[in-house]
Amino acid sequence: MAQNQSAPxxxxxxxRSRRAIYDAALALVAEVGYxxxxxxGIASRAGVGKQTIYRWWPSKADVLLEAFLDLxxxxxxxxxxxxxxxxxxxxxxxxxADLKAVLRATVDELRDPGFEAxxxxxxxxGLVNEELGRRFVAKLLEPQLQLYVDRLRAAQDTGDxxxxxxxxxxxxxxxxxxxxxxxxxxxxxxHDYTDTLVDYALNGLAPR
Amino acid sequence: MAQNQSAPxxxxxxxRSRRAIYDAALALVAEVGYxxxxxxGIASRAGVGKQTIYRWWPSKADVLLEAFLDLxxxxxxxxxxxxxxxxxxxxxxxxxADLKAVLRATVDELRDPGFEAxxxxxxxxGLVNEELGRRFVAKLLEPQLQLYVDRLRAAQDTGDxxxxxxxxxxxxxxxxxxxxxxxxxxxxxxHDYTDTLVDYALNGLAPR
Amino acid sequence: MAQNQSAPxxxxxxxRSRRAIYDAALALVAEVGYxxxxxxGIASRAGVGKQTIYRWWPSKADVLLEAFLDLxxxxxxxxxxxxxxxxxxxxxxxxxADLKAVLRATVDELRDPGFEAxxxxxxxxGLVNEELGRRFVAKLLEPQLQLYVDRLRAAQDTGDxxxxxxxxxxxxxxxxxxxxxxxxxxxxxxHDYTDTLVDYALNGLAPR
Amino acid sequence: MAQNQSAPxxxxxxxRSRRAIYDAALALVAEVGYxxxxxxGIASRAGVGKQTIYRWWPSKADVLLEAFLDLxxxxxxxxxxxxxxxxxxxxxxxxxADLKAVLRATVDELRDPGFEAxxxxxxxxGLVNEELGRRFVAKLLEPQLQLYVDRLRAAQDTGDxxxxxxxxxxxxxxxxxxxxxxxxxxxxxxHDYTDTLVDYALNGLAPR
DNA sequence: TCTTAAACGAGACGGTACGTCGGGTCTTCTA
DNA sequence: TAGAAGACCCGACGTACCGTCTCGTTTAAGA
Numbered sequence: 001m002a003q004n005q006s007a008p009x010x011x012x013x014x015x016r017s018r019r020a021i022y023d024a025a026l027a028l029v030a031e032v033g034y035x036x037x038x039x040x041g042i043a044s045r046a047g048v049g050k051q052t053i054y055r056w057w058p059s060k061a062d063v064l065l066e067a068f069l070d071l072x073x074x075x076x077x078x079x080x081x082x083x084x085x086x087x088x089x090x091x092x093x094x095x096x097a098d099l100k101a102v103l104r105a106t107v108d109e110l111r112d113p114g115f116e117a118x119x120x121x122x123x124x125x126g127l128v129n130e131e132l133g134r135r136f137v138a139k140l141l142e143p144q145l146q147l148y149v150d151r152l153r154a155a156q157d158t159g160d161x162x163x164x165x166x167x168x169x170x171x172x173x174x175x176x177x178x179x180x181x182x183x184x185x186x187x188x189x190x191h192d193y194t195d196t197l198v199d200y201a202l203n204g205l206a207p208r
Numbered sequence: 209m210a211q212n213q214s215a216p217x218x219x220x221x222x223x224r225s226r227r228a229i230y231d232a233a234l235a236l237v238a239e240v241g242y243x244x245x246x247x248x249g250i251a252s253r254a255g256v257g258k259q260t261i262y263r264w265w266p267s268k269a270d271v272l273l274e275a276f277l278d279l280x281x282x283x284x285x286x287x288x289x290x291x292x293x294x295x296x297x298x299x300x301x302x303x304x305a306d307l308k309a310v311l312r313a314t315v316d317e318l319r320d321p322g323f324e325a326x327x328x329x330x331x332x333x334g335l336v337n338e339e340l341g342r343r344f345v346a347k348l349l350e351p352q353l354q355l356y357v358d359r360l361r362a363a364q365d366t367g368d369x370x371x372x373x374x375x376x377x378x379x380x381x382x383x384x385x386x387x388x389x390x391x392x393x394x395x396x397x398x399h400d401y402t403d404t405l406v407d408y409a410l411n412g413l414a415p416r
Numbered sequence: 417m418a419q420n421q422s423a424p425x426x427x428x429x430x431x432r433s434r435r436a437i438y439d440a441a442l443a444l445v446a447e448v449g450y451x452x453x454x455x456x457g458i459a460s461r462a463g464v465g466k467q468t469i470y471r472w473w474p475s476k477a478d479v480l481l482e483a484f485l486d487l488x489x490x491x492x493x494x495x496x497x498x499x500x501x502x503x504x505x506x507x508x509x510x511x512x513a514d515l516k517a518v519l520r521a522t523v524d525e526l527r528d529p530g531f532e533a534x535x536x537x538x539x540x541x542g543l544v545n546e547e548l549g550r551r552f553v554a555k556l557l558e559p560q561l562q563l564y565v566d567r568l569r570a571a572q573d574t575g576d577x578x579x580x581x582x583x584x585x586x587x588x589x590x591x592x593x594x595x596x597x598x599x600x601x602x603x604x605x606x607h608d609y610t611d612t613l614v615d616y617a618l619n620g621l622a623p624r
Numbered sequence: 625m626a627q628n629q630s631a632p633x634x635x636x637x638x639x640r641s642r643r644a645i646y647d648a649a650l651a652l653v654a655e656v657g658y659x660x661x662x663x664x665g666i667a668s669r670a671g672v673g674k675q676t677i678y679r680w681w682p683s684k685a686d687v688l689l690e691a692f693l694d695l696x697x698x699x700x701x702x703x704x705x706x707x708x709x710x711x712x713x714x715x716x717x718x719x720x721a722d723l724k725a726v727l728r729a730t731v732d733e734l735r736d737p738g739f740e741a742x743x744x745x746x747x748x749x750g751l752v753n754e755e756l757g758r759r760f761v762a763k764l765l766e767p768q769l770q771l772y773v774d775r776l777r778a779a780q781d782t783g784d785x786x787x788x789x790x791x792x793x794x795x796x797x798x799x800x801x802x803x804x805x806x807x808x809x810x811x812x813x814x815h816d817y818t819d820t821l822v823d824y825a826l827n828g829l830a831p832r
Numbered sequence: 833t834c835t836t837a838a839a840c841g842a843g844a845c846g847g848t849a850c851g852t853c854g855g856g857t858c859t860t861c862t863a
Numbered sequence: 864t865a866g867a868a869g870a871c872c873c874g875a876c877g878t879a880c881c882g883t884c885t886c887g888t889t890t891a892a893g894a
Contacts, residue, residue, distance in 0.1 A: 202413050
């Protein structure tokens with residue numbers, strides 16, 4: 001509700017503490033799960049006073065969101081350093097192959113235990129806490145989805161996708177099913193599965 | 209942890225208390241949100257001792273799950289009494305029209321505030337609590353999805369859907385996008401939107 | 417400020433917890449001193465939840481006051497069982513001797529470490545917290561002083577004390593100096609010292 | 625615990641800060657009471673960094689003690705400037721009258737709200753913190769008592785007091801009762817009361 | 833007069849305890 | 864004997880201060 005009375009001085013913030021808090025938060029979520037992760041636990045594990053957490057974040061969920069964003073950033077930077085093209089879907093000319101490749105990579109990532117616990121926890125919190133949910137989506141999900149939009153737009157230019165299709169909706173045909181299966185355990189996820197999704201989505205269910 | 213020592217005698221269970229607890233749980237979730245709904249709050253609002261809740265349910269989530277199942281049952285019974293065909297997707301011969309009609313009804317239901325709060329809360333809890341999540345899916349989601357499977361199978365018989373398509377995956381093309389938009393606030397949901405999903409899914413994104 | 421909302425049910429109070437809390441409070445005050453005695457410390461030492469303390473007492477000082485009153489009661493009961501005349505100053509006919517005897521006993525008691533820590537702590541708290549101070553005086557100090565009033569009244573009947581003297585003031589001539597020396601460390605206390613006080617008070621400082 | 629590493633340079637001390645701290649400490653004790661007076665509060669009210677307090681004083685009690693000594697000094701200097709005889713009990717030849725006059729003045733002083741809060745707070749702290757108590761007594765109480773010793777010695781020379789009386793003890797007959805009534809609220813204090821104390825003390829309680 | 837080292841204001845930090853809330857267990861009394 | 868009531872032990876909450884520790888910024892000494 002109320003704004004932090006007299007916001008703290010960011011320039012004097014302890015980088016060491018910030019890092020320790022991120023690490024502790026991610027580790028605890030992975031080890032004991034989100035609900036059993038407590039602010040006290042994070043503080044104690046990080047070797048930090050509770051007030052240092054409350055000074056900079058309004059809630060446990062916000063700590064975890066920032067920690068996860070930081071983790072994603074680091075991973076992105078690491079990947080970027082390696083292949084120099086971190087933030088785009090490849091365009092080999094074969095749309096189906098490109099989409100399948102990216103979705104296979106996503107499947108692998110979703111199974112990485114280091115990512116699974118925090119991102120599942122954040123997604124869950126976001127369902128119930130709309131404000132946090134919107135930030136989660138805006139910071140993490142939308143940027144990813146935008147890459148699909150870009151690739152689908154390129155496919156429209158080459159005629160691989162009908163021109164009257166809305167790419168922002170189109171991408172959901174293969175992305176959302178994967179998301180739901182993973183989030184809600186409504187089915188197994190595999191490379192075959194995502195390959196199938198791409199085929200169905202591009203070619204349609206009706207006979208041609 | 210510990211099992212209820214000497215499981216309580218179901219025959220002597222107070223129906224009045226059970227109903228009061230369901231009502232209190234649903235009301236509280238709608239009013240203050242899931243995280244601020246407490247067992248103590250439910251008990252006090254239902255005019256019931258805490259032990260009466262702990263005797264019959266292992267956790268807050270289970271109370272809410274049963275309360276919601278009960279609510280859904282009641283709604284289904286009410287609808288069933290009216291149109292005598294509650295649990296099937298209509299088959300008018302026009303697959304696209306049938307799917308669009310059902311999805312439009314689903315959109316309306318997702319916007320009903322009485323349904324939204326508890327189902328969102330249960331979905332969130334299910335993300336993080338796998339055991340509960342599986343029950344949530346099995347009891348509520350799968351039966352719904354099975355209706356789509358049935359309708360798509362019928363469409364395969366009439367040749368409206370390719371025979372080599374897996375209906376359980378196919379239905380996700382239009383169901384999952386709606387689910388994700390609603391759950392994660394990744395976009396607005398409307399009749400137009402679901403209509404578009406059906407069109408894209410049936411006809412594919414690639415030009416014919 | 418506010419009254420306990422819906423005061424707890426005294427009949428269901430745990431006697432075992434009450435005793436454990438008294439013991440822990442007195443022990444901690446004796447061991448680490450009043451300021452370092454904390455509610456958390458008392459609770460933990462007593463093997464009791466903090467809420468059990470907050471349910472029954474509004475503050476640390478109140479816990480200690482009750483604990484000390486209980487201790488004094490027990491001591492009185494023990495003494496009473498022994499000599500059958502616990503609560504009166506002896507009247508042997510020799511006023512000076514009687515007063516000296518009682519004051520010598522008081523000196524001994526003031527030096528008992530088990531009594532010293534809590535009573536000093538309560539006295540200190542009473543200085544600054546008037547409400548508690550008044551209770552401390554009414555429950556512990558005044559009953560003692562009343563015994564002196566009674567004895568001095570008897571002495572007025574036998575002519576050992578002038579009839580126009582106010583006994584409530586008179587007793588302060590020998591009681592208050594002892595109290596002040598003990599409380600404020602303004603001087604040593606000993607049997608000789610209290611004997612002298614009695615002599616000075618009875619005979620006056622001016623030559624006769 | 626640790627000694628100030630390399631004691632600070634007194635010559636560079638900020639007089640302005642010292643004064644501001646004294647003023648803030650006395651004001652806060654008067655306004656919110658000693659327990660609710662905090663170092664942070666004093667620092668903030670004085671417009672001073674916390675470290676400036678910790679640099680020069682080891683504890684809240686020490687700050688207040690010095691502040692109060694300073695206040696007493698100022699008051700004494702102000703009085704001294706006026707009547708040129710600040711630090712002695714008058715000797716008009718009438719011992720009883722002299723003592724009554726001084727005690728009446730003391731009663732008035734004890735009722736001055738500006739003095740009451742801090743001196744009561746320091747007395748309370750002194751009960752429980754022996755080291756501070758001894759300093760409080762040595763710096764504030766003993767000098768006052770010494771004046772009585774001097775006056776009583778003079779009275780012994782003129783024969784108004786028996787030669788075998790110990791003045792250090794004798795003075796307690798009228799000083800301690802007043803002190804106790806004030807400190808512990810064991811009774812009202814008034815000019816009549818102190819007059820009575822002097823009469824009883826000088827003439828004794830026994831008939832002559 | 834300028835340099836320079838200190839005291840200073842500010843406030844972030846690792847901690848401890850506060851008083852409150854709710855969890856899940858247990859006991860007592862009532863219907 | 865199920866249920867209403869609620870005391871109990873426990874642990875986390877978010878807050879307030881503690882005493883220590885940097886940070887720039889005065890400010891007064893001595894070069």
